Amino acid sequence: MLLLGIDLGTSSIKVSVTDSQTQKCLASAQHPEEESEIIALQPGWAEQSPEMWWEHVQQAILNCNATKLYDPRDIKAIGIAYQMHGLVLVDKDQKVLRNSIIWCDSRSVEIGNKAFDAIGREKCLANMLNSPGNFTASKLAWVKENEPAVYQKIDKLMLPGDFIGMKFSGEITTSISALSEGIFWNFKDDVISEDIMNQFGFDRSLIPDVRDVFAEHGKLKNELAAKLGLSAGIPITYKAGDQPNNALSLNVLKPGEVGANAGTSGVIYGVSDQLTFDKQSRINTFAHVNYTTQSKRLGVLLCINGTGILNRWVRSTIGSAKTYDQMNFEAASVPAGSNGIRIMPFGNGAERMLNNKTIGAHFHNLDLNVHKQSEIFRAVQEGIAFSFRYGLDIMRENGMNPTVIRAGKTNMFSSEVFTEAFVNSCGVPVELYQNDGSVGASIGAGIGFGVLTLENAFSKVKPLKVIEPNAEDEYEIFYQEWKRILVNHISFDSSVSS
Structure with a gap:
C-alpha cells in the first residue's frame, strides 16, 4: 500500500x-x-x-x-x-x-x-x-x-x-x-x-x-x-x-538522541524522558510524537528564527538571483573566517534563545573596498552555524550533551561550507541522511495506520555521510569573535550573555 x-x-x-x-x-x-x-x-x-x-x-x-x-x-x-x-x-x-x-x-x-x-x-x-x-x-x-x-x-x-x-x-x-x-x-x-x-x-x-x-x-x-x-x-x-x-x-525517538535542521529557521531537537525546562525559557520542551501519559518522551527544542531566511534574503538582494548551489560553490572558494566578516542572522522576529529579544540581522567588519560577494556568502553560512553553537551551549547547560547530531542533507546542510562550520564550531560529529519532512509524514501515516511501527519504520535507514570535527581548525576563534559581537548587541545581562 x-x-x-x-x-x-x-x-x-x-x-x-x-x-x-x-x-x-x-x-x-x-x-x-x-x-x-x-x-x-x-x-x-x-x-x-x-x-x-x-x-x-x-x-x-x-x-x-x-x-x-x-x-x-x-x-x-x-x-x-x-x-x-x-x-x-x-x-x-x-x-x-x-x-x-x-x-x-x-x-x-x-x-x-x-x-x-x-x-x-x-x-x-x-x-x-x-x-x-x-x-x-x-x-x-x-x-x-x-x-x-x-x-x-x-x-x-x-x-x-x-x-x-x-x-x-x-x-x-x-x-x-x-x-x-x-x-x-x-x-x-x-x-x-x-x-x-x-x-x-x-x-x-x-x-x-x-x-x-x-x-x-x-x-x-x-x-x-x-x-x-x-x-x-x-x-x-x-x-x-x-x-x-x-x-x-x-529516527530521533529515544532519550539522548538529537537531530537538527536548518531551513527558514534553525532547530536542534533532542529527546528526553525527563520533564526538562530551562529557567529562562530559552529552549522549549514539547510532547514528542511518541509521548504518552505512561511513557514520557519530550522533545527539547532550541529554535533560531533567523537562519536560512538570511541566506534567502542575501540570495535575492545581494546574490543577483544566483542559485543556492552557485552561492555554495562561491562560498567554498573563500577560506574559513570569511576574511573577517561576521554576520548576526537574527532578523526574523523575537529570538527565544536571546530571551525573546528582537535584535535584527547585522553585518560586521564589511569593507566596501575589499570584500566580495563570495565572502558575504560564506560569512552568512558561518554566522548561521555560530548561532547554532550559541544555542547548543544553552542546551548543554540544561543537560543535553549530544555525542552525535543527525541531520537531513537538505536546506543549509546541503552546503559543505555550512556543514563544516556547524561541525567544527559545535565540536560534535554530524550524520547526514537522505531526509525529507513530507517523506517523514508519510512514514508517520504508515505507523498510525498500523502497517509500520516505530521500531521497524527506519530500520533500513543508513547515514549518507558522517562529518567529524577537525581539532586543528580555527572555528573556535572565529566563534568567540562572533559571540563577543552578539553580546554587545543584546545586553550585558549575564542571564543573556552566558
Missing part, C-alpha cells in the same frame, strides 16, 4: 508518496515553485493565509499525481507535518476568521510575559515546561484583546496541521503534542492547563477533540477525493509539528 505525506512549510508545501513495504519514496512534488509570502502588516508581525496553504496542498498533490509514478488510488493513509506554533481560527461553519498568526510573529511577547508573571514563573515552568512567550495561546490572547469581534465568532482554534486535516475531512482534531507546542498542556497532571485557560479567559470549547499523534484524525471527503484523484474515505492517521516530524524522520 502507498502512503501520502504532506509537509506544510513556511515557504512552500511539499508532498511525497511512499511505499509502505519498502519505505521508498516513489514521487515528490511541491507548490509553489517560488517561496510563499509572509504578510508583515507591522514590524514584528508575520501572517499567512490558511486558504493559501490549502490551495497549495491540493496543487502539490495534483503535481505529484502528474508524475504518473504510482496509482493515486493505491494511497491508503495520509500524514501531515506542519509549521509549528501558528494560530488558525474558524467559525461554526469552518470558515477562516483571519490570517494565521504564524510561528515567527512577535506581537504577543508582552502578553506572554505578563501571563508568565501572573501565573508564576516557577509554576509555569514546572507544569507547562515553558513560558507562554509568543506561542499559540498568547497569540489567541492577542486576538481576544485586539480583535474582539473576531474572537466572539471563534468556534475552534487550531494549529496549522489541524486546519489541513479539517479541510481534508471536515473533522477538527488535535493532539497532546500540538497543544503542548501552543502552551496549552500541563505536563505535571497530563491535562489541558487550567492556569492558561483561566489566565486568558479561554473557554474549553475552543479546544478541538484531542487524539494521539498516530491515530485517525478524520477521513477524506468524497468530493475532495474525486478532485484529487484519491480514494474516498482514506484516513488521516498522523499529524505532527515539523520539528517533531523531522526528528521522527531521522
Whole structure:
C-alpha cells in the first residue's frame, strides 16, 4: 500500500508518496515553485493565509499525481507535518476568521510575559515546561484583546496541521503534542492547563477533540477525493509539528538522541524522558510524537528564527538571483573566517534563545573596498552555524550533551561550507541522511495506520555521510569573535550573555 505525506512549510508545501513495504519514496512534488509570502502588516508581525496553504496542498498533490509514478488510488493513509506554533481560527461553519498568526510573529511577547508573571514563573515552568512567550495561546490572547469581534465568532482554534486535516475531512482534531507546542498542556497532571485557560479567559470549547499523534484524525471527503484523484474515505492517521516530524524522520525517538535542521529557521531537537525546562525559557520542551501519559518522551527544542531566511534574503538582494548551489560553490572558494566578516542572522522576529529579544540581522567588519560577494556568502553560512553553537551551549547547560547530531542533507546542510562550520564550531560529529519532512509524514501515516511501527519504520535507514570535527581548525576563534559581537548587541545581562 502507498502512503501520502504532506509537509506544510513556511515557504512552500511539499508532498511525497511512499511505499509502505519498502519505505521508498516513489514521487515528490511541491507548490509553489517560488517561496510563499509572509504578510508583515507591522514590524514584528508575520501572517499567512490558511486558504493559501490549502490551495497549495491540493496543487502539490495534483503535481505529484502528474508524475504518473504510482496509482493515486493505491494511497491508503495520509500524514501531515506542519509549521509549528501558528494560530488558525474558524467559525461554526469552518470558515477562516483571519490570517494565521504564524510561528515567527512577535506581537504577543508582552502578553506572554505578563501571563508568565501572573501565573508564576516557577509554576509555569514546572507544569507547562515553558513560558507562554509568543506561542499559540498568547497569540489567541492577542486576538481576544485586539480583535474582539473576531474572537466572539471563534468556534475552534487550531494549529496549522489541524486546519489541513479539517479541510481534508471536515473533522477538527488535535493532539497532546500540538497543544503542548501552543502552551496549552500541563505536563505535571497530563491535562489541558487550567492556569492558561483561566489566565486568558479561554473557554474549553475552543479546544478541538484531542487524539494521539498516530491515530485517525478524520477521513477524506468524497468530493475532495474525486478532485484529487484519491480514494474516498482514506484516513488521516498522523499529524505532527515539523520539528517533531523531522526528528521522527531521522529516527530521533529515544532519550539522548538529537537531530537538527536548518531551513527558514534553525532547530536542534533532542529527546528526553525527563520533564526538562530551562529557567529562562530559552529552549522549549514539547510532547514528542511518541509521548504518552505512561511513557514520557519530550522533545527539547532550541529554535533560531533567523537562519536560512538570511541566506534567502542575501540570495535575492545581494546574490543577483544566483542559485543556492552557485552561492555554495562561491562560498567554498573563500577560506574559513570569511576574511573577517561576521554576520548576526537574527532578523526574523523575537529570538527565544536571546530571551525573546528582537535584535535584527547585522553585518560586521564589511569593507566596501575589499570584500566580495563570495565572502558575504560564506560569512552568512558561518554566522548561521555560530548561532547554532550559541544555542547548543544553552542546551548543554540544561543537560543535553549530544555525542552525535543527525541531520537531513537538505536546506543549509546541503552546503559543505555550512556543514563544516556547524561541525567544527559545535565540536560534535554530524550524520547526514537522505531526509525529507513530507517523506517523514508519510512514514508517520504508515505507523498510525498500523502497517509500520516505530521500531521497524527506519530500520533500513543508513547515514549518507558522517562529518567529524577537525581539532586543528580555527572555528573556535572565529566563534568567540562572533559571540563577543552578539553580546554587545543584546545586553550585558549575564542571564543573556552566558
